[in-house]
Amino acid sequence: MELRQIETFLKVAELGSFSRAAERLGYTQSAVTMQIKQLERELGARLFDRMPRGARLTDQGRTFAFHAREAIAALERAAASVRIPDADADQLVGTLRIGSVESVATALLPTLLARFHERHPRVELIVSTARLERLAEGVLDNTLDVLLTMDRKLSIARLERTVLREEPIVFAASLQMAQQIGPVRIDELAGLPLVLTERGESYRHELECLLAERDEQLHPVVETGNTETLVHLAEQGVGISFLPRFSVAHSLRRKSLVELACDIEPISMWIQAFAHEAKPVSRAMAAFMEMLRVHFEYTA
Template sequence: MELRNIVTFLKVAEMRNFSKAAEKLGYSQSTITIQIQQLEKELGTQLFERIGKGVTLTEQGKAFIFHANEIIRVTNKAIVSTKANDSTKDTDVIAGTLRIGSVESVSTAILPDILLQFHHAHPKVEIVVNTTGRDALIDLVRNNTIDLFFTLEKKINVPGLKRTILREEKIIFVAPTHYAIPYKEKVKLEDIVNMPFLLTEQGESYRYELERLLSDKDIEMKPILEISNTETIIHLVEKGMGISFLPLFSAQTSIEKGKLSQIQTDIPAIYMWSQLFYHKNKWITPQMSAFISVAQDFFKTGT
């Protein structure tokens, strides 16, 4: 079984398109087709359904992804182990590529500081960051498209993935400081939702928790703005456009500068957890191990 055919299979599975995979790998489309046909012949099964210009994995193809990633993992481990035993190499320098996925709130408020610390310690590592929703990130980890992913939500166990780093994060209502002055006492939830609200898009974990609380009380909320970027929300709230419901770590700097204030409400405090995941069967590369260590230190110290 040719290793290059397995690499090609994983790239086609990622891109869902033969021509795009060919472009990424530097092959012609006909070469990609031949390699996949060779692999399918060796395995005795069809790996892709060809529909129009795109392709989708068959059930057999989905099952083979795990084994394909395992083959690549073992191969890479053998290469690195061999290099580590070469006395002519500088084994103290970590290099290579690190692929990280993150939900929006973490990527804008926490991830930049971790990346900066990691880069200072390991400048030879190329870092690629993918920002999207939690479910999409889980698929990317399972397909070996990314190495690690950050999420912010209630404690979860994801089949096939390992979790590291747990830090409790408080979610709060924030408003421009001048807007919040009249609300020094606790505000009823039914009163606060009548204010102009700026919210993250539906599907964000802490927004879902807010909607659950509102539903329990038969309260409806109609935000004036929905946007995935929490940094944009904070800027608009600072300028007086309305109030929002965000992780404390996202708003902390603006609160310390006096631009935002927290509005206390009559509902119990809401908490989520910062969590980092990777595939349970993935070989932990030196760059992954180093990043996890930097991230763990960051969450322990809070800096």
Template structure:
């Protein structure tokens, strides 16, 4: 039994496809097929049911997957143990959303690069759902998302932090002078909002729908920095995660509104797949993020 056969088996099992496993590993599909056939012959059992283009594990395949994951984990742990004193240099691929990347990543990436200049970091920006799918297909090392609390037995969650979503306005707005207000007071104002597929925007729309109300923004855009600049110009209001607007509020450039009849929070969460060996590069990136949260 060869390690590459075990690796190919795990990729096919995880992706449910010989062709996708081949693409991910940089092999031809025929090479993957041969490796799996040789593995099945050596084990004396069928590992996959092949129904047209659909590939699924047999009962024996499910049993072997548990052993295969342990084999690869121990192999990777051995390699990492032998290289603990070596400088970090393996690439790191992180998935996150635009607003988190803009607000949280510049300082973390600067620290990481100072400590580990040889590590190449790739960042993919997308929606939480798409990032989760990429993580499950081994296309990302870890993901940092903003969402309702997520859990899956196949994932390892290393951080979860509540994040309030708040209404903001220019410091020159009449609403910035009020101590309290209700949602109805501001619904007639021009709003700049993220697009409807943003989960906190969806939460706002759902809250309004419960009261048979809607909000029609004058602008929808995924770029939170652009929205903040528009708000700062006193052109309207917005509804954004606190982490995205915190520095602007603290510097007195925009104001957070006290809207008393709505309370929406999301959760910043970091995951990686349980079958993904946590490299030193992953561990160090996670450490820097969690330390910045506790600072």
């Protein structure tokens, strides 16, 4: 088994295409096909299902991809360790791939990333945002090292969970709209002008469940997955937002938004981090997880 075969395999897995992998690597398509066939013969396993418009990893292919990425990462760490001058030998190096849901990425990650970079400037940080299901797949196939989400306490197969902090979800509106509407009442909720995150998001789902018990539905003025956009819309008086308190904390402090009282049972979600239960923990990942624990304990 040669390193170039593994690199070719991972590029096909990333792009889902033999032809695109060949173009990206500077090989002919037949060369890529030959390398994958040689690898499959050596492993005694079919790694890809060949599709009319690409290639999809088999179950065995996904398992091999997880360990192959870890092997490549280990080689990169080994190479980096001997390139560093002796004076910097204790500094952390490598790449940390972080996946996050939009609300956490927008409101919390910038501070965390800046703090981590200040302490460990040689660690490259790569951040991806997506829905939870996609992020979990990324951790499972080793394209992400850790994911951050905010939801009910979750259990995800083969992922190890760290619960960081409980976070209240609040209604917030511009001062003018707050004065017009007053406290939020559940029997009036369906008729209020709301600016909400996408359907299926954890805290919106909780709101929808409350209304479903009353045979009512939400009809938001605007819905978008970008929480920063929702905050700006609420500040401009377009509607009432229903967001984690950390997402509107800055606006509440400068009084561009006010938190609305409501007669609904308080809704909270949990900020949680997940990593693969079988993945070796690098020094960079251990440092990041420790920083998360300290940060959220301090700011609870």
